[in-house]
Amino acid sequence: xxxxxxxxxxxxxxxxxxxxxxxxxxxxxxxxxWYRQDPGMGLRLIHYSVGEGTTAxxxxxxxxxxxxxxxxxxxxxxxxxxxxxxxxxFCASSSGQPGGYEQYFGPGTRLTVT
Amino acid sequence: AQSVTQLDSHVSVxxxxxxxxxxxxxxxxxxxxFWYVQHPNKGLQLLLKYTSAAxxxxxxxxxEAEFKKSETSFHLTxxxxxxxxxxEYFCVSSLGTGRRALTFGSxxxxxxxx
Numbered sequence: 001x002x003x004x005x006x007x008x009x010x011x012x013x014x015x016x017x018x019x020x021x022x023x024x025x026x027x028x029x030x031x032x033x034w035y036r037q038d039p040g041m042g043l044r045l046i047h048y049s050v051g052e053g054t055t056a057x058x059x060x061x062x063x064x065x066x067x068x069x070x071x072x073x074x075x076x077x078x079x080x081x082x083x084x085x086x087x088x089x090f091c092a093s094s095s096g097q098p099g100g101y102e103q104y105f106g107p108g109t110r111l112t113v114t
Numbered sequence: 115a116q117s118v119t120q121l122d123s124h125v126s127v128x129x130x131x132x133x134x135x136x137x138x139x140x141x142x143x144x145x146x147x148f149w150y151v152q153h154p155n156k157g158l159q160l161l162l163k164y165t166s167a168a169x170x171x172x173x174x175x176x177x178e179a180e181f182k183k184s185e186t187s188f189h190l191t192x193x194x195x196x197x198x199x200x201x202e203y204f205c206v207s208s209l210g211t212g213r214r215a216l217t218f219g220s221x222x223x224x225x226x227x228x
Contacts, residue, residue: 048213094214096214101165101214102146102163104160
């Protein structure tokens with residue numbers, strides 16, 4: 001039982017390049033989330049999904065896209081990276097059921113855009 | 115609307131002495147409450163959760179928290195600090211509605227002196 005895994009762990013991009021971050025969970029959770037964490041700003045929700053095939057915008061969605069083609073996977077895409085997207089990205093999942101609103105986080109992806 | 119206030123941004127204790135990290139919540143009704151820990155360059159790990167079953171909640175690594183509705187508090191305690199407890203701690207709430215969003219406190223950095 002690996003929980004929530006993220007690939008890659010580190011990435012350096014040049015401005016304008018694209019990339020996809022992969023999140024996988026093996027807990028059969030319906031809800032999945034992408035956050036970014038920046039110094040002094042805490043965790044901010046980028047996009048989320050309440051089930052396979054569904055996605056929705058969070059607080060800071062601009063410049064990102066997501067897909068949830070399989071229940072266990074949640075992909076975050078950057079189509080044209082900008083230096084402002086330099087951050088640490090965390091994926092999380094939750095059952096979303098009463099008594100189970102806690103989210104389980106992955107280890108993070110540290111992204112630098114030059 | 116809900117909010118979470120962590121009353122101390124930094125707490126410093128000596129190894130072997132008690133730890134107290136303070137958290138107050140604001141909500142129109144009782145939320146689910148959590149404490150997470152984040153060690154440097156790591157993801158967030160769930161320490162414990164309160165979901166109305168019992169007001170005193172025991173978590174991992176000897177931590178516990180008490181839900182006090184009259185004081186709208188959910189303080190985190192540990193009888194004896196260990197060097198490995200040095201980390202950032204987040205008090206978090208969820209109303210369990212809609213996207214099951216988490217509301218994060220601003221964090222408390224715990225330093226443990228030898």
